[in-house]
Amino acid sequence: MSNTQALQSKEQTLFRHVVQNYESKQYKKGLKAAEQILRKNPNHGDTQAMKALILSSQGKSEEAFELCKVALKNAMKSQVCWHVYGLLYRGQRNYEEALKAYRFALRLDPESAQIQRDLAMLQVQMRDYDGYVQSRRTMLQARPQNRQNWTALAIALQMSGDLAGAEDVLQKYEESMRQTPSRGDMEHAEAVLYKNTIIAERGEMERALEHVDSVAKMALDKTAVMEMRAQYLLALGRKEEAVEAYTKLLRRNAEHREYYEGLEKAMGLDRSKTEDHQKLGEMYHSWGMQSDRVDAPRRLPLDFKNGDAFRQHADKYLRRMLKKGVPSTFANLKQLYSDPEKKETIRELVEGYISEQPHTNGGAERSEPNGSADGSHPTTSKPHDSATTWELSLNYFLAQHYDYHLSRDLAKARKYIDRAIELKPSETDYTYHMTRARVLKHAGNVAEASKAMNEAREMDLKDRYINTKSAKYQLRNNQHDDAVATMGLFTRKEAVGGPLGDLLDMQCVWFITEDGEAYLRQGNLGLALKRFKAVFDVFGTWEDDQFDFHSFSLRKGMVRAYVDMLRWEDRLREHPFFTRAALLAVRVYCLLFDQPLLAKEGGVNGEGAEGAAERKKAAKKAKREAEKAEAERKAAAAKKASPAKKDEDGEVKKEDADPLGVELLKAAGENPLEEAMKWVGPLLEMSPRNVEGQVAGFEVYIRRKKYLPALKCLLAVSSIDPEHPKCHEQGCRLRLALEKLDEPLPEKARQVIDSEFLQKSASKGSVEESNDEYLAKHQESALHVQSVVRVRHALHPHGSGDVKEKSAKDLQQTLDTDSTTLVQAEEGLRVLSEVVGADEKAKETYAAKARERWPEATVFQLR
Structure with missing residues (x-):
């Protein structure tokens, strides 16, 4: 039992004020009241515990823990002290200890709703769903009249995998309701739809459909009801009704692509079957004719059409979009570039438009009495304006086309974007200048790209988007101060730590990472x-x-x-x-x-x-x-002349x-390797199919001499991409590490490594022979050659001049390969630095050869 009862009436009132001040974040008042109590009752555990909680909220964690331990000594059987102890541990993310403290507090006061609620929140936070179910049952039994307790128990059962139990809880509450909820009862409307999702998760689509039909009138989220109904009808094979359901959805939102996919399935059409393409085309044409503004039904047929059908539809679509001057036309089509034939068709069409006379507006002016050939209304713009828009759109599209990595030709990209800027010398439209900066970036000229993007930013100082793009380019050029100043134009002026402090407080992850x-x-x-x-x-x-x-x-x-x-x-x-x-x-x-x-x-x-x-x-x-x-920092700590910066609640702001x-x-x-594991663990658990993540895992494990986990990462990379250069590089390094063991491996580990790795790799000969053979096979790939050089460096870490010269020569030869990209060449320079060390002549030779191919790339401008 708490010893709060030992306080006199005045101190009991003060103690209640301490609790209220803490809950309202009035920490200064709370501390003052706590000190007032402790002057008369210096060993009052509950007050000491509350003071510790306030200190923790002010960032004084160590002092708070020390005080709370003193409080526990003075009041070992106080549920308040144990509850606070748990809260302090929760604040430190030590959830296991917090859970123990909560449970001890609950044993001391089983009727405490607050402790029970905090325990339940911690259990769901830790994903201890079995414990969460138990806590929620207890809370429901204590307050069965509260609907939240019923819903929370249903969630607990659902997350623990007991879908039948979750539905049963919701059903029992509905049966116990004494009066029908009003039409505007949001909680009830959401609860019935939630119940429907549980029925669907159980795989009972027929019952889910019946239920959603029965609750449709009381549900407030009409779109969700319509989507659920359409999905259930499709899953049940009731295709005619599903067609009707998806048709109603498309009438509400004709740009939603998932609705079109559902409609296709409901109509029994398959994009992979050529015989269905005509019917699909007719379906999309009918939807496109319903409005001149809708884009999706005009764009989606390009995904499945091929050959002449694709050319005709692409021609029609491109003319429509380019005539209107839609800036996002390329962004809407670049997904098609994964198909080389479609990419080439689009290029031929747009370059063909360039040769058409401007006064014809590329055929865009052709109209029929009741509308244009594609169903759109005839243009009302002046002929000269339309011709300019047409030419501007063509140049802008081709600039983006030749800047895109699947069709890159930066010389042409620059020519077209410069022409677009000539046609649109606007002082406020930064779109084309931004693309020019992007072209410069891809050419490797990060300094000029940063300058160009900043010039684009200055064309519209009120636009947050171009402001962030400019800051990003400045960071790519290592202009930290300039980037912070640029972002500072849109951050809070009074933020502690300036713009950077505000960006950290606002969790601006992209800026912090860059x-x-x-x-x-x-x-x-x-x-x-x-x-x-x-x-x-x-x-x-x-x-x-x-x-x-x-x-x-x-x-x-x-x-x-x-x-x-x-x-x-x-x-x-x-x-x-x-x-x-x-x-x-x-x-x-x-x-x-x-x-x-x-x-x-x-x-x-x-x-x-x-x-x-x-x-x-x-x-x-x-x-x-x-x-x-x-x-x-020491001078500021010693001076104490100026008070520490505080926020509106009187909380002291932390200084870095x-x-x-x-x-x-x-x-x-x-x-360092223990610190690295804090990153590697979540990386491998959450993104097991990420090749780079598995590669990083191998690098950490092999340095820790954990050869089984290292092998697991290596095998994962091999299963994802057998031709990845890291498969060879890390496989060779693992073999070398196993040949130079400080002590024998455990028997089970040795057997696994022998059966899964060593026996298979032994057939390839020695590591050096395997490396030479790999080079002969992949000498046209820069990344593979770089892996060969790294393996050679691992074989000869203090290699002779001949070994270094051979590696330098191999890396230089990759610059003659057409498939080598700028990014790969930059990585080659980094590999060369690792191998040759301080040999500036080898680096300059490599850089000079790279400059011949990428003359603007700043990374090769060695001093």
């Missing part, structure tokens, strides 16, 4: 690692944010959205930005393991500087900046104690 990658390119490992850790923390925050929605979603009755959120959170770390940051962070940690001195040299990596002299210069500069930052990431880098350097 910034970290830019620092990594420059070799500044400290700041790179700091940015990647910030991305890691953002995803942790998104995971913790679920706590707010476990109760909020039930309170608002948005049950279906809540279940979707839980399932989305389960796959959170397969997000592309997490994957990207993880791969970069693992690269840093592996570098710290391979070169431990980097953590002591200010985190300046040699691969980011030009030669040994530049590396030393950069290291000295980083050291000076670190010393300066440390001196400023390690602005350059020096301390973070030192800590990472102590055990």
